[in-house]
Amino acid sequence: MTLLDHPWSTSHVSRVPNTPDKLIAVIADSLALTGADRAWLEEVCEAAVPVRPEVHLAIEGKSDDHVHIILNGFAVRYRCTDDGRQQNLGFIIPGNFCDLHAALLDRHDHNIKTSSNCMVAAVPRQDLLGAASRSEGLMRAFWWCALLNEALLREWIFNLGSKQADERIAHVFCELHARLETVGLVQSDNSFHLPFTQEDLANTVGTSNVQVNRRLRFLRETGLMQFRQSRVRIPDLNKLRAYARFDPTYLHLGANPSHRS
Amino acid sequence: MTLLDHPWSTSHVSRVPNTPDKLIAVIADSLALTGADRAWLEEVCEAAVPVRPEVHLAIEGKSDDHVHIILNGFAVRYRCTDDGRQQNLGFIIPGNFCDLHAALLDRHDHNIKTSSNCMVAAVPRQDLLGAASRSEGLMRAFWWCALLNEALLREWIFNLGSKQADERIAHVFCELHARLETVGLVQSDNSFHLPFTQEDLANTVGTSNVQVNRRLRFLRETGLMQFRQSRVRIPDLNKLRAYARFDPTYLHLGANPSHRS
DNA sequence: CGGGCTTTTGAGCCAAATCAAAAATAGTGG
DNA sequence: CCACTATTTTTGATTTGGCTCAAAAGCCCG
Numbered sequence: 172m173t174l175l176d177h178p179w180s181t182s183h184v185s186r187v188p189n190t191p192d193k194l195i196a197v198i199a200d201s202l203a204l205t206g207a208d209r210a211w212l213e214e215v216c217e218a219a220v221p222v223r224p225e226v227h228l229a230i231e232g233k234s235d236d237h238v239h240i241i242l243n244g245f246a247v248r249y250r251c252t253d254d255g256r257q258q259n260l261g262f263i264i265p266g267n268f269c270d271l272h273a274a275l276l277d278r279h280d281h282n283i284k285t286s287s288n289c290m291v292a293a294v295p296r297q298d299l300l301g302a303a304s305r306s307e308g309l310m311r312a313f314w315w316c317a318l319l320n321e322a323l324l325r326e327w328i329f330n331l332g333s334k335q336a337d338e339r340i341a342h343v344f345c346e347l348h349a350r351l352e353t354v355g356l357v358q359s360d361n362s363f364h365l366p367f368t369q370e371d372l373a374n375t376v377g378t379s380n381v382q383v384n385r386r387l388r389f390l391r392e393t394g395l396m397q398f399r400q401s402r403v404r405i406p407d408l409n410k411l412r413a414y415a416r417f418d419p420t421y422l423h424l425g426a427n428p429s430h431r432s
Numbered sequence: 433m434t435l436l437d438h439p440w441s442t443s444h445v446s447r448v449p450n451t452p453d454k455l456i457a458v459i460a461d462s463l464a465l466t467g468a469d470r471a472w473l474e475e476v477c478e479a480a481v482p483v484r485p486e487v488h489l490a491i492e493g494k495s496d497d498h499v500h501i502i503l504n505g506f507a508v509r510y511r512c513t514d515d516g517r518q519q520n521l522g523f524i525i526p527g528n529f530c531d532l533h534a535a536l537l538d539r540h541d542h543n544i545k546t547s548s549n550c551m552v553a554a555v556p557r558q559d560l561l562g563a564a565s566r567s568e569g570l571m572r573a574f575w576w577c578a579l580l581n582e583a584l585l586r587e588w589i590f591n592l593g594s595k596q597a598d599e600r601i602a603h604v605f606c607e608l609h610a611r612l613e614t615v616g617l618v619q620s621d622n623s624f625h626l627p628f629t630q631e632d633l634a635n636t637v638g639t640s641n642v643q644v645n646r647r648l649r650f651l652r653e654t655g656l657m658q659f660r661q662s663r664v665r666i667p668d669l670n671k672l673r674a675y676a677r678f679d680p681t682y683l684h685l686g687a688n689p690s691h692r693s
Numbered sequence: 694c695g696g697g698c699t700t701t702t703g704a705g706c707c708a709a710a711t712c713a714a715a716a717a718t719a720g721t722g723g
Numbered sequence: 724c725c726a727c728t729a730t731t732t733t734t735g736a737t738t739t740g741g742c743t744c745a746a747a748a749g750c751c752c753g
Contacts, residue, residue: 232681250590253677258594260586272579275572275689280583280682310571311536317578318533322541324585325521329511331592332638333519336741368699377593382741384701400750416514420493421541428536597709629731640710645733661718 191216191242191290197354198266202312203429211302211309216242219292222285224366229270229283237293239269244289245366249374250281259375261323262347266354271316274299287366308429315428326421331377334416337386339376341415344396348405349419362397362404452477452503452551458615459527463573464690472563472570477503480553483546485627490531490544498554500530505550506627510635511542520636522584523608527615532577535560548627569690576689587682592638595677598647600637602676605657609666610680623658623665 195216199209219242222228228239228246246263260281263269269283274296285291303310323346330342347365348357357363369387373380390396395411397404405411412418456477460470480503483489489500489507507524521542524530530544535557546552564571584607591603608626609618618624630648634641651657656672658665666672673679 248586250586252594256594258590260589272582275576275579276583276684277687278681280684281586304568307565307571310568310575314571314575314578315536317575317582318536321533321578321581321585322537324582324589325509325511325542327589328521328585328592329519331589332636333513333517370699375593379742380700381702381743384699385741388701420539423537423541426538630733631731641732642711642734643709645731646709649733 191219194242194266194354201266201353201427202315203427204308204312208302208306208309208312211306215294215298216240216292219243219290222289222291224285224287224289226285227282228285228291229273229279229281231279231282234278235270235273236296238271238273238296238299239283240292240294241265241267241269242290242292244291245286246283246289247286247367247371248281248283257374258377259371261320261327262350262375264347264350264354265356268316271313274303274313286371311428319423322421322423336376336378336382337389338415339378340372340383340386341390341395341411342417343372343375344403344405345412345415345417345419346422347403348408349417349422349424353424360404361406361408362402364402366401452480455503455527455615462527462614462688463576464688465569465573469563469567469570469573472567476555476559477501477553480504480551483550483552485546485548485550487546488543489546489552490534490540490542492540492543495539496531496534497557499532499534499557499560500544501553501555502526502528502530503551503553505552506547507544507550508547508628508632509542509544518635519638520632522581522588523611523636525608525611525615526617529577532574535564535574547632572689580684583682583684597637597639597643598650599676600639601633601644601647602651602656602672603678604633604636605664605666606673606676606678606680607683608664609669610683610685614685621665622667622669623663625663627662 195213199212202212204212219240222244229235231250241263243265245265246269248260248263249257250260251257263283269291270279273279303313326346330339334342348361348363351357351363369383370380372387373383376383378386387396387398391398394406395414397406456474460473463473465473480501483505490496492511502524504526506526507530509521509524510518511521512518524544530552531540534540564574587607591600595603609622609624612618612624630644631641633648634644637644639647648657648659652659655667656675658667
């Protein structure tokens with residue numbers, strides 16, 4: 172995505188300070204973790220290590236005795252089709268568990284690959300299960316994560332099955348915007364960094380890269396979106412959300428696993 | 433789906449006896465429930481009541497203080513598009529929890545509607561959370577259910593995003609076949625009952641009903657499938673699976689939440 | 694400054710949508 | 724059990740969104 176006709180100032184700052192500690196606090200809050208559970212998460216995240224782009228954190232069919240948390244950078248879930256294409260199944264952004272499913276399922280049913288330089292914490296599966304076993308709050312938080320993922324995946328199905336290419340693409344940007352905002356990665360001018368190519372986007376919304384290019388041009392020309400290098404800006408959030416028929420309810424933002432206990 | 437040119441005998445019997453008790457045992461086994469947990473499930477299921485077709489068990493945006501289990505019959509998850517169409521998000525078959533997500537999430541983010549006459553057990557949310565709180569095995573089983581749902585939803589995304597209409601439709605039949613088999617609802621000739629219309633199918637695979645009709649004819653004419661009233665038969669399972677590029681791994685059949693504990 | 698990747702554009706084609714109507718089936722009440 | 728309706732399935736004709744192929748232009752990086 173290259174700058175074409177809508178440059179904008181870069182003198183904006185993130186709405187939420189985005190230091191590692193702050194991010195961990197945001198995760199812990201969203202999971203309603205307190206006391207020992209919170210300490211456990213903090214300790215686990217301290218051991219994060221840098222990982223280069225295009226590195227696999229999970230491989231379809233393989234087992235894994237570690238569960239990964241992304242503290243910085245982006246990753247993509249995907250599976251390959253017979254003809255060599257790649258279908259993306261989800262984006263992993265800072266603060267997300269990559270493969271919490273590996274705690275209970277014996278084999279990965281999809282691949283996970285970093286899209287950029289990342290900081291990744293790897294938690295031994297047995298440690299995680301042990302901690303969950305000792306703490307009801309933690310177990311519930313993991314269950315909650317799975318439920319949120321379900322909601323996200325259902326929305327993707329809705330997106331793929333019932334909308335035109337334009338709207339599907341716009342919807343992806345709306346979702347990323349909403350999720351990145353919760354971890355302070357959206358600047359005050361509604362812009363954010365994304366390390367994805369048009370081809371990545373095509374593999375996400377189930378169209379060709381040519382089609383993505385043409386629909387992006389459309390979104391640009393109608394003023395719904397702006398692109399500059401790998402930054403995306405949404406000039407009028409309500410307008411884009413209306414166009415994409417995006418309703419953030421499914422993200423269940425603001426709620427957390429203790430909400431109705 | 434009407435009988436056209438491939439009638440078949442009806443003198444086949446289900447591979448697994450399908451009494452209610454047997455079904456509950458199958459569920460309990462798949463969740464690795466023992467002792468008190470198992471008893472809890474049995475007790476909860478005893479209170480099942482009949483529900484007519486086209487009845488909503490969950491409504492988007494609404495809260496619910498009950499969680500439902502379907503013991504007989506079929507239901508569909510769906511959301512409505514702005515232009516009044518309906519996008520299906522999943523099928524619920526006997527032995528499935530409908531809305532376990534309602535235990536932790538405050539509002540339904542999609543609708544659930546019965547497709548046929550059903551037997552439905554309704555569990556008060558607080559009872560369920562209480563039971564989960566007292567039993568690590570139960571909590572883990574619920575988490576496990578969510579993880580399985582995730583895998584199912586990812587597969588649907590893969591299906592919608594990367595395949596042609598033919599293959600998508602065939603895939604849906606393959607999945608239903610595999611899932612129904614686990615609860616003894618597939619007869620020995622690989623046939624099973626489905627209460628869905630071609631329009632339901634269209635709303636599932638993201639195409640028009642006209643297109644579904646034409647692709648079903650294709651599947652019929654190539655001998656991949658047979659239809660008679662609301663029964664479906666798969667003459668050669670391997671052939672259909674190959675055509676649909678269906679790999680049942682994602683269903684994680686045979687595994688259960690205690691598998692790697 | 695050159696090579697590889699990404700984006701952009703054009704042209705032709707095809708799968709699938711839409712619209713419309715007939716045929717078949719299932720459901721209902723007398 | 725049959726007649727009558729409503730729903731579902733089937734078919735045809737036409738239109739269109741999106742795909743493929745191919746090539747040019749732009750960008751990034753060592």
